[in-house]
Amino acid sequence: MTEETRRVPRRIAQTVLNSLKGGVVPRIGLPYIAVGRKNEIEALLHDVDVIGEGGASFRFVVGRYGSGKSFLIQTIRNYVMDRGFIVADADLSPERRLHGTQGQGLATYRELIGNLSTKTKPEGGALSLVLDRWISSVQTEAAQETGLAPGDPALTRAVDQKIIAVTRAVSELVHGFEFARLLSLYYHAYIDGDDKTKAKVTRWFRGEYVQKREAKNDLGVNIIVTDSDWYDYLKLFAVFFRHAGYTGMMIMIDELVNIFKIPHTVTRQYNYEKMLTMYNDTLQGKAKYLGIIMGATPQAIEDKRRGVYSYEALRSRLAEGKFSRPGARDLLAPVIRLEALTAEEMLVLCEKLAQMHKDLYGHGRKPSADELARFIKIEYGRIGADQNITPREVIRDFIELLDLLYQNPKLGLEDILRSDEFAYAESEAVSDKGEGNYTEFTL
Numbered sequence: 001m002t003e004e005t006r007r008v009p010r011r012i013a014q015t016v017l018n019s020l021k022g023g024v025v026p027r028i029g030l031p032y033i034a035v036g037r038k039n040e041i042e043a044l045l046h047d048v049d050v051i052g053e054g055g056a057s058f059r060f061v062v063g064r065y066g067s068g069k070s071f072l073i074q075t076i077r078n079y080v081m082d083r084g085f086i087v088a089d090a091d092l093s094p095e096r097r098l099h100g101t102q103g104q105g106l107a108t109y110r111e112l113i114g115n116l117s118t119k120t121k122p123e124g125g126a127l128s129l130v131l132d133r134w135i136s137s138v139q140t141e142a143a144q145e146t147g148l149a150p151g152d153p154a155l156t157r158a159v160d161q162k163i164i165a166v167t168r169a170v171s172e173l174v175h176g177f178e179f180a181r182l183l184s185l186y187y188h189a190y191i192d193g194d195d196k197t198k199a200k201v202t203r204w205f206r207g208e209y210v211q212k213r214e215a216k217n218d219l220g221v222n223i224i225v226t227d228s229d230w231y232d233y234l235k236l237f238a239v240f241f242r243h244a245g246y247t248g249m250m251i252m253i254d255e256l257v258n259i260f261k262i263p264h265t266v267t268r269q270y271n272y273e274k275m276l277t278m279y280n281d282t283l284q285g286k287a288k289y290l291g292i293i294m295g296a297t298p299q300a301i302e303d304k305r306r307g308v309y310s311y312e313a314l315r316s317r318l319a320e321g322k323f324s325r326p327g328a329r330d331l332l333a334p335v336i337r338l339e340a341l342t343a344e345e346m347l348v349l350c351e352k353l354a355q356m357h358k359d360l361y362g363h364g365r366k367p368s369a370d371e372l373a374r375f376i377k378i379e380y381g382r383i384g385a386d387q388n389i390t391p392r393e394v395i396r397d398f399i400e401l402l403d404l405l406y407q408n409p410k411l412g413l414e415d416i417l418r419s420d421e422f423a424y425a426e427s428e429a430v431s432d433k434g435e436g437n438y439t440e441f442t443l
Helices: 009-019 038-054 070-080 102-116 125-148 153-171 176-192 195-205 214-219 231-242 264-281 296-304 313-318 343-361 369-380 391-407 413-417 420-434
Strands: 054-060 085-091 249-252 290-296 335-337
Touching: 009 343, 009 391, 038 054, 038 070, 038 249, 038 290, 038 335, 054 070, 054 176, 054 264, 070 085, 070 249, 070 290, 085 102, 102 231, 102 249, 125 153, 125 176, 125 195, 153 176, 153 231, 176 195, 176 231, 231 249, 231 264, 231 290, 264 290, 264 313, 264 413, 290 296, 343 369, 343 391, 369 391, 369 413, 391 413
Parallel strands: 054 290, 054 335, 085 249, 249 290
Antiparallel strands: none
C-alpha cells in the first residue's frame, strides 16, 4: 500500500484531531486510529451475527472516564453500519432517561430516532430516507418480479401486496397494528405525492405528537409514543428495518452515570426496572433483529446503594462470576469491563496521530520513534499512572505537543519534554522508580 492510499482525508483528520484534543470521541475516522480492543470488538461483533439471524443482544461496556468506553461504542457503531445495520445512539442526561414522568423517557426516544444512521447517512437523521428507500425498493422488486411497467394498475396491486406483507409482520407485535397503519399511510402518501401526510407520519414516528386527539385527527390512530412505552416502538422499528432490507437495528445508550446520579431512590428504581425489561426482552427472545449496548462507569454499575447493582434483579443477572479476573475477563458475559490500554498500544496510537497531524498540516516535524517512546515513558511513569492514567489524558497531551511543534518551528520536542510540567512528571517517574514502585517497560 502506498503512502497516498494510507493518507487520511483532510476533513476526517481535522475532525478526529479536534475531537480528541477536546476530550470527545469523533463519530467519523475511527478505523484510522483504532488500537487495541481487538478481543472486545470480536465479542461484540459475534452478537452482530446473532442479531442478523433474528436474535437480540444486550451488553454493558464498562470503563472509567477517559478509558476508551465511548471510543469502543463508536467503533462498533461504524462496524455495524458497514454490515448493513441501522444504528440509533443517545447519551443519557438529566433530561433524558430510560423512564420518567415528565418526558425524560420520551426525550431519549426522540434522541435515538433523530440520530438514526445508516452507512450512506452516518451523521443521523436517516428516518425519512429509510422510509422512502423502502418504498422505492419494494416498487423495484415488484417490477422485476412481474415484468410490468410503472403506472400499470397490476404493478400497483403487486406493490400493495408487498407492503401488506411488511405491515403484517409488525402488526403482530405490541402496538404493531397502529404502527402498520402508519407505514401504510406513508406508502400511499408517497405514491400520491402527499408531502403533508408524509411529514405527519414522520412526525409521529419521531415521537413529536403530545396529544392523542391530535394524532387521531391527523392520522386516524389512537395512540402516541409516551414515556412508558417508547421502547416498544424501538422493537417495532427493528423488525420493520429488517423487512426494509437492513440487517437489523443497534441501539447505543451511553452515560448511564446519569441514572446513578438521580437523587430519588424510587425514580432510580423505575429506570433500572425499564433497563431490566429491555435486558429480559433481548435474552428471552421477545425482541428480534435488535442489539442494545449501554456504556457506564464501574461505579454506575457496581455501587450497591445507587448503581445498577442496587436493583437486585439486575445485580443477580450481571454480577461477575467467580473465575473472571483482570487479564482473563469473560467477554461473552453481559458486562464487558475494559482493561487499560498498554503503553505499547498507546505508542502505536501516538504514531498514527503523529502521521495524521503531519499530513493534515503539511509539516515535516513528526517525532521520531525514540521521542515517542520517551513521551509515553514520561506519561506512564507518573505516580499512580498504573491505576489512574487514561487514554484520553495521554492523547490530549500528545496532540497539544504536536500543535506546539507545528506552531513553533524553532521549538524542539526535547525543549517541550524538558519544560516545567514534563520535567516535573519525569522527576516523579524517576523518584517513584527509586522507591521500587515503577514498572519498567520497553518500546
